[in-house]
Amino acid sequence: MNSTLLEGARKNYDGDQYFFILNMSSKTLSSQAVTLPGLSGLSRLDVFGEGRELNFANGQLTDQFDPWEMHVYHADLAGFGILPAAGGEVSGSVGAPAVPEPSCV
Secondary structure: OOHHHEEEEEEEEOOEEEEEEEEOOOOOEEEEEEEOOOOOOOOEEEEOOOOEEEEOEOOEEEEEEOOOOEEEEEEOOHHHOOOOOOOOOOOOOOOOOOOOOOEEO
């Protein structure tokens, strides 16, 4: 399938990362590889509101998208020691480059 049919956005909230990936077509997209940058150290991601988790390796996950379906992937970065817990400070964040948006391959 043509993975250019997927659109993605990344949002931070309360120390966690949320990735919104939307199938912008009327086609079912099976076995779609989705790259989510900046999450080294994680091996699984929660699919928010769906009661399931997906394997996550080398910055990628694989999922199926029904027509017009959106999945929201949730990464609890503070819980994995990647970001500080709520109220903590991130050193060196001033002037740091922006984190890239997710992409689909």
